[in-house]
Amino acid sequence: MPYTLKPGDALIVVDVQKDYCPGGTLPVKDAEAIISVINGWIAEAIARKVPVYASRDWHPRGHISFLERGGPWPPHCLQGSDGARFHPELLLFQWVNIVTKGMHPHREQNSVFDGTALAAQLRRKGIERLWIGGLSKGLCVCATALDACREGFEVILIADATRPAPQWNIESIPFENCETWMEQHTT
Numbered sequence: 001m002p003y004t005l006k007p008g009d010a011l012i013v014v015d016v017q018k019d020y021c022p023g024g025t026l027p028v029k030d031a032e033a034i035i036s037v038i039n040g041w042i043a044e045a046i047a048r049k050v051p052v053y054a055s056r057d058w059h060p061r062g063h064i065s066f067l068e069r070g071g072p073w074p075p076h077c078l079q080g081s082d083g084a085r086f087h088p089e090l091l092l093f094q095w096v097n098i099v100t101k102g103m104h105p106h107r108e109q110n111s112v113f114d115g116t117a118l119a120a121q122l123r124r125k126g127i128e129r130l131w132i133g134g135l136s137k138g139l140c141v142c143a144t145a146l147d148a149c150r151e152g153f154e155v156i157l158i159a160d161a162t163r164p165a166p167q168w169n170i171e172s173i174p175f176e177n178c179e180t181w182m183e184q185h186t187t
C-alpha cells in the first residue's frame with residue numbers, strides 16, 4: 001500500500017544504530033533490509049511536512065541491561081561509540097529530530113517515551129497518530145508502540161520497517177507478538 005501520511009501524523013524511527021546491524025555487538029537478523037523502507041518513509045514525511053523522530057539507545061558503561069550487570073545483552077550502543085551511531089545509510093536530514101534514550105545506568109528504557117519529553121513534544125505539535133518502525137520488534141519498537149497507545153496516540157506499526165529482536169540470552173522477548181494487538185501497514 002502507498003504511504004498515507006497526513007497532517008497530525010508523526011514518524012518514529014526506533015534505534016537504527018550500527019550495533020543492531022550486521023557487524024554490531026547485538027545484531028538483528030536482516031536489519032539492513034529495513035533501511036531503504038524507512039528511508040522511503042522519511043522522504044515522504046519530509047515532503048508532507050510530517051515530523052520525523054529518530055531515537056537512539058545511548059547507554060553508559062555498565063548499563064543494567066548488560067551481561068556484566070546480570071542483564072540479557074552484551075554491551076551495545078555505548079555513548080559516543082561507533083556502534084551507537086545511526087546506520088550510515090539512514091536518511092537523516094537536518095530536520096529529523098533525534099531522541100536519546102537509555103541513559104539511566106540502573107533502569108532499562110526500551111520505550112522512546114520512557115524518560116524523554118517525546119509525548120509532550122508530540123502533543124504540542126498537535127500530533128495524534130504515529131507510524132512506527134525500526135529495531136527491534138518485540139523490544140524497543142513495541143515498547144514504544146505500547147507507551148504511545150497509553151499516551152493516547154493512534155499507533156500504526158510499519159510491518160516491513162522492523163525486524164524481530166535477537167534471541168540472544170533471553171528466555172522470552174517482552175513484546176514478542178506485539179503486532180497481534182496493533183494496527184499494521186505494509187509499505
Ligand SMILES: [Zn+2]
Pocket residue numbers: 057059065076077102
Ligand atoms: Zn539497549
